[in-house]
Structure formats: structure tokens, C-alpha cells
Amino acid sequence: xxxxxxxxxxxxxxxxxxxxxxxxxxxxxxxxxxxxxxxxxxxxxxxxxxxxxxxxxxxxxxxxxxxxxxxxxxxxxxxxxxxxxxxxxxxxxxxxxxxxxxxxxxxxxxx
Amino acid sequence: xxxxxxxxxxxxxxxxxxxxxxxxxxxxxxxxxxxxxxxxxxxxxxxxxxxxxxxxxxxxxxxxxxxxxxxxxxxxxxxxxxxxxxxxxxxxxxxxxxxxxxxxxxxxxxxxx
Numbered sequence: 001x002x003x004x005x006x007x008x009x010x011x012x013x014x015x016x017x018x019x020x021x022x023x024x025x026x027x028x029x030x031x032x033x034x035x036x037x038x039x040x041x042x043x044x045x046x047x048x049x050x051x052x053x054x055x056x057x058x059x060x061x062x063x064x065x066x067x068x069x070x071x072x073x074x075x076x077x078x079x080x081x082x083x084x085x086x087x088x089x090x091x092x093x094x095x096x097x098x099x100x101x102x103x104x105x106x107x108x109x110x111x
Numbered sequence: 112x113x114x115x116x117x118x119x120x121x122x123x124x125x126x127x128x129x130x131x132x133x134x135x136x137x138x139x140x141x142x143x144x145x146x147x148x149x150x151x152x153x154x155x156x157x158x159x160x161x162x163x164x165x166x167x168x169x170x171x172x173x174x175x176x177x178x179x180x181x182x183x184x185x186x187x188x189x190x191x192x193x194x195x196x197x198x199x200x201x202x203x204x205x206x207x208x209x210x211x212x213x214x215x216x217x218x219x220x221x222x223x224x
Binding site for chain 2: 034036038041042043044045046049088090092094096097098099100101103104
């Protein structure tokens, strides 16, 4: 069965600093990978996805993620964080017709 | 024009009652889902439907009964509510059955007293 681990429960960064959120997955075949963001009281919104091809994928709001098969990782990055990026971030892997989510990372942005 | 809409947004009810949540998507997607998010924000799939056919039932108690009258609608009915059912329930849709990104509604927060 597929699974996703997000090792960091909570991350705090200063506004303008760079960000990296970690995601490790377990899946037997080529994974379809996603990052979603959830603002308070809202549903989840897709930031970016990896299906195949270029291992560095660009998403919305200036986010990017890099797929590393050898490390079973799909880490999310942003070069300069804005206060509006404060939210919950979920990594997900698609397999067998369903998406399995990690437990999420809460991002706090300090002024 | 909301892509995936759920009603109601909030439900507060007593143990033992029955409640329903409705979901509609106007994206033309064939696949719809119900996810449950608990108080620790863990998200777990409950059901998925593809073109009105149930394809995933993730060992959810029989008290939960989804219904899809057409591919744009997926409703969730819950009988005999228990305290542990308190959660946020998200409806989502996807353009593809196996490889699709998910489009989420804003969630329905259920509180069982």
C-alpha cells in the first residue's frame, strides 16, 4: 500500500527566507505525486504535481518541487516566503485510484 | 461560480441523529470523492465514485452511505451519529479515475455533541 511521510509537523520561517518542506513516499510503481495547500477554514488547493518527465516541477504561487526517485522524496521549495504562505501543506501520492496524504506540515511565517 | 460546492458548511447535532451532506461539482469530472479530516488534520479517503459507480469504499462503517444520483453530485448520509464522527468532511472531484489531481470543496464541519 502506498504511504507518505512528512517528517516536519511544524516549520517556522521568516518572511523573505527560503523554504523547504520534506516529503517521502512509498509506492511500488512510478508514483504520481502532488502538493496541496490548505488555508484555515478552506479546502485543499493543488500547488503542483509530478507525473513523469522533468523531475523539477513548477507550481503556482512560486512553488517548485523536485522528484528524487533514489531518495523516494518529493520536497517542496520556495525561494522567498510571503506572509500569505502561512498554511497547512500536504504531500500526496496517487495509486490504485486514490490519493493518500501525508499528515501535513504547518507553516508559520514570522514578520 | 464555485467548482465544487458542499452544503451545509457547518452541522451541529446530537449523538444518534442522522445527517446528510450534499456535494455538487460543475467541472464536468467523472470521479468524485469523500475525504474525512480529523481534528489533527489527518486526511483519509472514505469513498470514491466514477460516473455514479462506487469504486472505493475504504472500510467505512455502514452508518455512512454515499449516493451519487448523477456524475455531478455525490451526497453523504450518516446514520446514528457518534462522537467520533466529528470531523471536517471534504468532497473532491477529479478529471481522471487513476491519475487525477483533486479539486476540493470547502468542507463541511460536523460536530456531534
